[in-house]
Amino acid sequence: MDAFFASVEQASKPSLRGKAVVVGGLGPRGVVATASYEARVFGVHSAMPMAQARRLAPNAAYLVPRFSLYRAISEQVMALLRELSPLVEPLSLDEAFVDLEAGGAAWDEESARRAGRKLRADIRAVTGLTGSVGLAASKMLAKIASEQAKPDGLVLIEPGTERALLAPMPVRTLPGVGPATGDHLRRAGITTVEELAEAGEDELVRLLGKAHGHALYAMALARDERPVVAERETKSVSVEDTYDVDIHDRLRVGLEVQRLADRCVGRLRGAGLSGRTIVLKVRRYDFSTLTRSETLRGPTDDPAVIREAAARLLDSVDTTGGVRLLGVGVSGLADYTQEDLFAQALPARAAEAPEETVTEAVVERVEPVERQWRAGQDVRHAEYGHGWVQGSGLGRVTVRFETPRSEPGRVRTFFVDDPALEGADPLPLVADLAAQGSSEPASLPKSRSGTVGGEATSRP
DNA sequence: TCTGGGGTCCTGTCGCCA
DNA sequence: TCTGTGGCGACAGGACCC
Numbered sequence: 001m002d003a004f005f006a007s008v009e010q011a012s013k014p015s016l017r018g019k020a021v022v023v024g025g026l027g028p029r030g031v032v033a034t035a036s037y038e039a040r041v042f043g044v045h046s047a048m049p050m051a052q053a054r055r056l057a058p059n060a061a062y063l064v065p066r067f068s069l070y071r072a073i074s075e076q077v078m079a080l081l082r083e084l085s086p087l088v089e090p091l092s093l094d095e096a097f098v099d100l101e102a103g104g105a106a107w108d109e110e111s112a113r114r115a116g117r118k119l120r121a122d123i124r125a126v127t128g129l130t131g132s133v134g135l136a137a138s139k140m141l142a143k144i145a146s147e148q149a150k151p152d153g154l155v156l157i158e159p160g161t162e163r164a165l166l167a168p169m170p171v172r173t174l175p176g177v178g179p180a181t182g183d184h185l186r187r188a189g190i191t192t193v194e195e196l197a198e199a200g201e202d203e204l205v206r207l208l209g210k211a212h213g214h215a216l217y218a219m220a221l222a223r224d225e226r227p228v229v230a231e232r233e234t235k236s237v238s239v240e241d242t243y244d245v246d247i248h249d250r251l252r253v254g255l256e257v258q259r260l261a262d263r264c265v266g267r268l269r270g271a272g273l274s275g276r277t278i279v280l281k282v283r284r285y286d287f288s289t290l291t292r293s294e295t296l297r298g299p300t301d302d303p304a305v306i307r308e309a310a311a312r313l314l315d316s317v318d319t320t321g322g323v324r325l326l327g328v329g330v331s332g333l334a335d336y337t338q339e340d341l342f343a344q345a346l347p348a349r350a351a352e353a354p355e356e357t358v359t360e361a362v363v364e365r366v367e368p369v370e371r372q373w374r375a376g377q378d379v380r381h382a383e384y385g386h387g388w389v390q391g392s393g394l395g396r397v398t399v400r401f402e403t404p405r406s407e408p409g410r411v412r413t414f415f416v417d418d419p420a421l422e423g424a425d426p427l428p429l430v431a432d433l434a435a436q437g438s439s440e441p442a443s444l445p446k447s448r449s450g451t452v453g454g455e456a457t458s459r460p
Numbered sequence: 461t462c463t464g465g466g467g468t469c470c471t472g473t474c475g476c477c478a
Numbered sequence: 479t480c481t482g483t484g485g486c487g488a489c490a491g492g493a494c495c496c
C-alpha cells in the first residue's frame with residue numbers, strides 16, 4: 001500500500017486530500033510513522049523525529065496513528081490476496097508476499113500482469129486506496145519491483161534480466177543492508193550490487209560474518225530461494241514506552257516496570273501464549289540501551305511471576321542519570337504454562353485455589369478515565385454529526401465536521417468538556433454494500449484474520 | 461536534529477557438561 | 479584423575495525491517 005497510514009487519513013478526511021499529512025507520535029519524542037507523498041516533497045520521511053518534520057513542513061497536518069482502523073483495512077486487503085493464493089505472507093499491516101503460482105493465479109508473464117492489475121483494481125474498489133504491485137520470480141526481486149512501482153503502479157521484472165537490473169543499484173537497495181552494513185561495505189570500497197558480486201563470497205563472509213555474507217552474496221547474484229511462508233509463529237511479545245521526560249526517580253522507574261509487565265501479560269494472554277524468558281529493556285538518558293533477561297524453569301503468563309522477574313532484572317541496572325525508555329518482553333513462547341502442567345498433575349488442588357485477582361489487576365490498569373482529544377481522532381457531535389479532532393489545547397478542542405464521502409467540512413471549536421461531543425468509531429472509506437438498505441450503520445469489519453499487501457511473487 | 465514501537469535474526473561470550 | 483574439546487543453552491548487544 002502506498003504511504004498507507006497517511007493515505008487512510010486522507011481518504012477518511014476529505015479536507016486533507018492533496019495536502020501534506022504526517023502520521024506519528026505527537027509527543028516531544030515522537031517520530032514519523034508515515035508521510036504522505038505531498039509531505040515527502042518537503043523532505044519528511046518515516047523514522048524522522050517529529051520535531052524535525054515540523055520544521056520542514058510546518059503547515060502539514062499532524063495526526064496520531066489509528067491502528068484499529070488500519071488493521072481493519074489491512075484485513076480487507078489480505079482477504080483479497082488470499083483469493084489469489086493460499087500462500088500469503090504478511091510483512092506488516094501494509095505489505096505481503098503472495099505466491100501466485102501456488103494459487104494458480106499466474107503461470108507466465110501475461111497472466112501475472114493480469115492478476116496484478118486485477119488486484120490493484122480490487123484494492124481500490126474495496127478500500128478506496130491505491131496499492132502497488134511488484135511481480136518477480138523471488139521475494140527479494142518482488143520487493144524491489146514493488147518499491148519501483150510506488151506510488152500506484154505495477155512493475156514486473158522479466159526473468160533473465162535480474163542481474164543486469166541489480167548491478168548498478170546501490171547496495172542499500174538489497175533487503176538486510178541498512179545504515180551499518182552499508183557503511184561497512186562503503187569503507188571496503190563496495191557501493192553497488194555489481195561490486196558486491198565482484199567482491200566474492202569469501203570476502204563478504206570475512207567482512208560481514210557467515211550468515212550475512214552468504215546471504216548477501218546470493219542476493220547480489222539475484223539468487224533468492226526463500227519460499228513464501230503463510231503461517232509464522234510469534235517468537236516474542238513485548239511492550240515499551242518512551243517517556244516525554246526522562247525518569248530519575250528510582251521508585252517511579254520500578255512502578256513503570258510493573259505497569260509494563262502487566263501490559264505485556266495482557267498481550268501475552270490475549271494471544272493465548274506464555275513464555276519462559278523475561279526481558280527488561282532500559283534506554284538511558286544518553287540513548288545507550290541495555291537489556292537484561294532471566295529464564296524461568298517453565299513458561300508462565302502469571303502477572304505476579306513476570307512482575308517479580310522484571311523487578312529482579314531492574315535491580316541489576318544502574319539508572320542514575322535517568323531513563324528515557326523502559327520495556328518488558330517475554331520470549332521462549334509456548335501455548336501452555338507451567339501452571340497447566342501442575343494443574344494436570346494435581347487437579348484437586350487447582351479446583352480449591354481458583355484464579356485470584358491477578359486478571360482484574362491487569363484489566364483495571366488499562367483505561368485512563370481522563371477525557372483526551374488527540375489530533376486525528378474521530379468524534380461525533382450531537383448537533384453537527386461526525387468529525388475529527390484537528391487540535392486541542394487551552395481547554396478547547398477544534399473539530400472539522402466531514403466524513404469520507406462528504407465534501408471538505410467546516411471547523412468548529414468547543415470546550416474540551418462539552419457534553420455534546422463524544423469519541424466515535426471510524427467510518428468506512430468506501431460505501432459498505434452489505435450494510436446498504438439495512439438499519440445498521442455502516443461499519444468496518446471488526447474481526448477477520450489477516451493483514452495488508454503490496455508485493456507478489458510469481459515464477460513465470 | 462535528536463532519535464517510536466513491535467518485532468526478527470545473528471554474533472560473541474561464558475559456563476556447564478559429556 | 480587430569481586435560482582437552484565440542485555442543486549447547488543462556489545472556490547481552492546490535493542490525494534490520496515496517
